[in-house]
Amino acid sequence: MKNDCRHWAGIFLLFFMGSCLQLNAQEDAPVVLPTESKYKDPVTKTWFNTYGNIRISKRLFWVAQTHFRLEETEDTQFVGQMAQIYNRHAIGYIYSKKFNASLGGVLRLNFNTDESSTDRNLVPEWRIWHQYQFAMPLSSVMVYHRLRIEHRWTQGFEENSAYIFRNRWRYMFRLKVPLNSHKLKPKTWYVSPEAELIMQSGKAVVASPMEDLRLTTTLGYIVTPRLTFAAGLMYSQGQSLDNGGVYKQNWTMRFHMYFSPDFRRVKNKLPEIHLND
């Protein structure tokens, strides 16, 4: 079992960091926490994320997200190679204007970003996720608290490697501040600072509960009520799974498209505003 853990830790190091060669070489050595925390060089990444919320009834919507995540190579910063393709789906429920919840699954395709690896190039990762989002208007600003819980099954790139199971505990705090208008409405630019803490638990997690702390600021533009674009920069850091004393760092450029079409018949749509009637 311990072997397993170490084995998985190795895989995850491959996953989250660009250069893991030395670590792989230490596979059999016992993990020793350094006397001082150690920060790795930041990795640069680029995410192209699409977020779809498709209304299917007065209160239900279908969450359909596809993310393309690229990562640096030695030659190319930020967009050197494809790292992951995300497919996240769920059914969301609008409880009120201030609260909604979703439940669904994720299929993530992980590409082997280790340029020297001879293992499999592509492995799937499965998740069940549910999230609870609170939204609060505060003057012209909107404040969001998002709790997301993920149950994930991951697998290494080696042939026949087994799945390991972990839970992720995520909390995100986010603001959306309209810049050229008194509220978030079409033709409005907004700036959105956000901070997300991702904790993890599971048998494989021994000394590194803090998986990621993400600090992002995005600039967005609401084109119509149904279409918004945003772009931003994220800095994140988190403990390596195999050694809690080692911290990974990332700089990520993020490009987002949010779309929320509504294919319902007109007569079922009205009135949109009165959710609680």
Next chain:
Amino acid sequence: MCFPLGWICLIIFLAPPKRLIGQQTQHYTGPFQIGDYRGNAVYDYKVIGQDTLLEGAFQMQRSDLEALLKKEDSTFLFSGSFQDGYPNGFWTFQFGEFQSERRAQVINYQYRVQVSGVQESGSGTVLKGKPNGTWTYDVNRIQDSEIVEALFKSTFDFDEGVPQRNFRIESEDRTLVGRFLRNGIAHDEWALYDDAAIDATERWFFQDGVLQKIILFKNGKASEFPIYASGSQVKTVTIDTRYLAAVQLQAAISDPGDAGISGILDLLDKNATYYAKMDGILSELGTADFNPEFKVKLPYFPLDSLEKRTLANIFELHEKARTSSDFFLNSSQLNILKLTDQQSNYLFEVVRALSNDFLKPVQKVLNFQKDSVLEFVPRARVRKELWPVAIPSKTVRAIITKDSVTVKKPFTLSNAADYDFEGRLLNSLYDMTKYAMACLDSIEKDLNEKLIREKRQQTLVALEEKLVLQEKGFGELLDSLSSDTPANYRKVLQRLKGIADTKLGAYGVLQDTDLKLEQGKELTHCFEKLLVLGAEIGKLPAQSEEIRLHYQDGVWNPFMATVMNEEVKKRITNAYRKVLVPYFLNQIQDGFDCGSVELLLEEMSYTGERMFQLRDEETSKLERKLRREQDPKTVLKLFHKQPKNKEN
């Protein structure tokens, strides 16, 4: 359970003969109105056929404590009974006008409010809708809920509606007593006593209904006036306004210097008013003939067929003459012209004299006829009543005052001798009217020319003043635009002002007065329309904004967790904004014709109206058709209501 009950009901309803069902007495309690009287009534009635007949006791009353305490209250109480739809039995009528001191006392668990005012009360027995027995009518002044003064009191004895024996009418300071024969005809002496005098001040002597003489006692002196001599043909009439008018006329003729016989007439008149009040109420409720007939006989001078025809001719001719004279006398134009023009002033005064000397007296006779008095006055006396001194001369004298010197200037027609003012009354009245008409015709010829010339000049001046004012209106339209009005709207209104200026310029160079009048009139109409159009164009930006807001719909944005407004039915709003509005604005170009204004206004108003309707209508078909449609006429056609769609 239901079945036998149903049968029982059926039997109950079928068993009695139909007639009896209808005659079952029903009871009513609730609001009720008789003429102007609104109050609460309690009564029983029968329905026979389609008629409602009152039967049994009847009571209706009104009193409003709140109104009384606030200011004053009008109360009434009618109480009596009916039999077969006729008032029958003892009846009481009370009418009150009360104010209160707004002070109340509590006595024996009752609040008592003292009132002051006037209370009228009439009571007596009715037999089949007619007064029968003794009837009294009192009017009392009430002070703090007590009678302090009797203002009026009359007592009559009736036999089935016919007044009998003695009657008595008292007012504050006078008392009238009189007597009727069994058939209700006035007889013997009717005397009026003044409270301040010992003897009767006014005495009427009837002989079998004919008023023979009146003796007046004034300043310690008695004077006697013979009224009607016996022997002439008589007709029985009731003592009403007509009779009073005839007597008054006759008395005045007997002695023009003294018209002091009003006392008896006054009291009779007052009494008649009170009885009419009660009659009005009873007649509304059922069959009643309550107006008591106090009968008298009047000498009768009937009109023969020739006289009647002459009278009709006089009426017709007089109508024309009066219209003509009124036109001149009331013409503001002539009233102004006569200040500067001597001839006009002279003719104006002639018209005034014609009106006073001829038309007014003829009018008086026509009024006698209208009031049915003419046939009760000897013709000779009528003539004397009309012209106590002398019959007016054919030479009309216009009284002209200038610099406080009064000059009489004659006016006559060359054929004046053809008219006879001295013949039989109606014939001479006809000739007088005809003469007046002929004079007026001749004056009209003289005056019209002056007036028409003057009038045209004035019309033109007024017209041009209006045009200038309207022209200013275009500038005001521009000024009234709010500062955020888009420039293209401002330009259109400037263009509109330019169009108006060009038209006004073209009008300005015209020389001929007739042409100016004609075109000026057209131009004011045109400007009126253009101003309306301008005002509507000025309203378009606000309307567009209103329409924009009307087409907003709230959309829930799940990412922001906010409701955002979104424009719906964009093809319709685009057609409005990008096709129709520019089309409306572009219509107004140089050489824009006033004839096109109405159509444009109609299109604009229809479009505005439709835009508000289309938001809530099913428009998927329309939206499909509007796709890429750029022709405003086609868009307008599509906007028109499709009857087929409506059915769907």
